[in-house]
Amino acid sequence: xxxxxxxxxxxxxxxxxxxxxxxxxxxxxxxxxxxxxxxxxxxxxxxxxxxxxxxxxxxxxxxxxxxxxxxxxxxxxxxxxxxxxxxxxxxxxxxxxxxxxxxxxxxxxxxxxxxxxxxxxxxxxxxxxxxxxxxxxxxxxxxxxxxxxxxxxxxxxxxxxxxxxxxxxxxxxxxxxxxxxxxxxxxxxxxxxxxxxxxxxxxxxxxxxxxxxxxxxxxxxxxxxxxxxxxxxxxxxxxxxxxxxxxxxxxxxxxxxxxxxxxxxxxxxxxxxxxxxxxxxxxxxxxxxxxxxxxxxxxxxxxxxxxxxxxxxxxxxxxxxxxxxxxxxxxxxxxxxxxxxxxxxxxxxxxxxxxxxxxxxxxxxxxxxxxxxxxxxxxxxxxxxxxxxxxxxxxxxxxxxxxxxxxxxxxxxxxxxxxxxxxxxxxxxxxxxxxxxxxxx
RNA sequence: GGUGAGGUGGCUGAGUGGCUGAAAGCGCAUGACUCGAAAUCAUGUUUAGAGCUUGCUCUAACGUGGGUUCAAAUCCCACCCUCACCGCCA
Numbered sequence: 001x002x003x004x005x006x007x008x009x010x011x012x013x014x015x016x017x018x019x020x021x022x023x024x025x026x027x028x029x030x031x032x033x034x035x036x037x038x039x040x041x042x043x044x045x046x047x048x049x050x051x052x053x054x055x056x057x058x059x060x061x062x063x064x065x066x067x068x069x070x071x072x073x074x075x076x077x078x079x080x081x082x083x084x085x086x087x088x089x090x091x092x093x094x095x096x097x098x099x100x101x102x103x104x105x106x107x108x109x110x111x112x113x114x115x116x117x118x119x120x121x122x123x124x125x126x127x128x129x130x131x132x133x134x135x136x137x138x139x140x141x142x143x144x145x146x147x148x149x150x151x152x153x154x155x156x157x158x159x160x161x162x163x164x165x166x167x168x169x170x171x172x173x174x175x176x177x178x179x180x181x182x183x184x185x186x187x188x189x190x191x192x193x194x195x196x197x198x199x200x201x202x203x204x205x206x207x208x209x210x211x212x213x214x215x216x217x218x219x220x221x222x223x224x225x226x227x228x229x230x231x232x233x234x235x236x237x238x239x240x241x242x243x244x245x246x247x248x249x250x251x252x253x254x255x256x257x258x259x260x261x262x263x264x265x266x267x268x269x270x271x272x273x274x275x276x277x278x279x280x281x282x283x284x285x286x287x288x289x290x291x292x293x294x295x296x297x298x299x300x301x302x303x304x305x306x307x308x309x310x311x312x313x314x315x316x317x318x319x320x321x322x323x324x325x326x327x328x329x330x331x332x333x334x335x336x337x338x339x340x341x342x343x344x345x346x347x348x349x350x351x352x353x354x355x356x357x358x359x360x361x362x363x364x365x366x367x368x369x370x371x372x373x374x375x376x377x378x379x380x381x382x383x384x385x386x387x388x389x390x391x392x393x394x395x396x397x398x399x400x401x402x403x404x405x406x407x408x409x410x411x412x413x414x415x416x417x418x419x420x421x422x423x424x425x426x427x428x429x430x431x432x433x434x435x436x437x438x439x440x441x
Numbered sequence: 442g443g444u445g446a447g448g449u450g451g452c453u454g455a456g457u458g459g460c461u462g463a464a465a466g467c468g469c470a471u472g473a474c475u476c477g478a479a480a481u482c483a484u485g486u487u488u489a490g491a492g493c494u495u496g497c498u499c500u501a502a503c504g505u506g507g508g509u510u511c512a513a514a515u516c517c518c519a520c521c522c523u524c525a526c527c528g529c530c531a
Contacts, residue, residue: 047501048491050501053511059511061511074511
């Protein structure tokens with residue numbers, strides 16, 4: 001949530017309307033202003049009436065204790081109570097309407113973010129590595145994986161549905177090696193603490209990091225069939241779309257001490273995304289799946305330190321690709337291409353030879369106080385003041401897509417795949433994944 | 442899954458209908474003392490909103506939501522969660 005103070009006054013509203021328009025969000029300032037006016041008048045009246053009621057109640061209490069007759073005051077207060085119920089009801093409606101809007105407003109883009117309506121306005125920051133020149137025709141990871149017998153999309157379609165996969169043998173092991181390597185890098189060399197998190201979360205957590213209420217349809221939900229509240233409304237748990245959700249929500253509702261910061265945590269988890277809107281894109285291969293593994297890094301930092309933290313977080317993710325020898329570039333997302341909670345995002349795009357292009361493999365964001373405000377995550381500063389923390393998250397990196405990059409960039413003419421050196425310790429020293437000899441002929 | 446107990450501020454913990462936004466202790470902050478520190482003493486120490494004479498006044502919040510009442514931390518209902526014991530289980 002952005003600071004609700006910005007939603008109160010016309011000057012602020014017009015200012016953030018411009019900045020939100022850069023993110024393709026149309027802020028209805030007229031509606032907010034009229035709601036705000038109503039809120040104020042209802043609230044003043046409510047408080048006035050409550051104050052009257054409290055005064056009467058005090059009188060009544062006093063009278064009763066002295067054994068006097070209180071019926072006159074009780075008759076007065078009945079009238080106050082009636083109006084109070086009425087005004088309170090209207091006030092609650094207005095408040096609900098305002099907060100409904102407030103929860104769907106994205107974070108304000110930082111001034112340094114390139115302005116533009118879509119990804120064509122993203123600005124490349126730097127490149128690392130040189131895409132390899134192949135002296136044979138490159139195969140994509142699907143062809144490589146099927147020849148090796150390591151990627152089985154057909155069985156996944158049978159067992160579950162489209163956009164799932166079975167990995168087998170050396171490919172499954174390579175996939176596992178990648179995740180282990182990334183986790184070890186973050187924990188042993190970059191100062192992150194490894195966390196093993198729940199893969200199902202409640203809706204408060206999803207509100208906290210910003211997936212709800214707007215992105216309901218991008219998530220998989222499970223129903224808790226045995227429970228329901230008075231109106232029969234069922235609770236549910238949802239599968240995490242990223243470990244950012246459980247990791248960041250660790251500090252939800254917490255008051256941290258300044259000495260606890262920064263908190264740097266990481267987790268390797270499966271991620272589940274329904275992405276109902278993106279059917280038809282990247283239908284072939286591992287690029288866009290309903291389930292994929294990802295190593296996620298999260299930092300909870302002092303509000304004045306988040307911008308330097310974004311740079312170091314991004315560098316932490318880059319190091320994964322550097323150690324793997326995978327060419328990539330870093331792109332600053334434009335205002336129109338950023339995620340809901342982010343004030344600034346760098347994407348890491350890895351070279352994918354078969355597509356002859358760079359594809360997103362990591363996204364590193366500074367969410368400033370946007371998630372912290374939703375979560376109620378604060379820190380007590382020296383001097384005793386409580387302020388919202390800043391939260392950051394970044395993939396370090398998407399394991400499935402990284403597997404694609406390794407397979408395609410390290411492929412050989414015969415369809416075998418050379419295992420990058422840093423992964424060999426995780427594969428019992430194995431150097432190559434071979435195409436099995438055709439049997440039965 | 443069964444039975445019982447319970448959820449109060451940064452923490453521990455009192456409070457069973459009104460004078461309790463909340464005792465007491467701890468912690469923390471500021472000041473005094475000190476060369477400095479410890480100890481000691483004094484003062485202060487939740488958040489959000491409204492108003493104005495900017496320091497004060499008012500309102501709300503005691504797991505969450507609803508209800509009873511002139512008045513709810515306190516009574517009632519539902520839900521969530523925690524602890525203990527039993528059962529079941531990888």
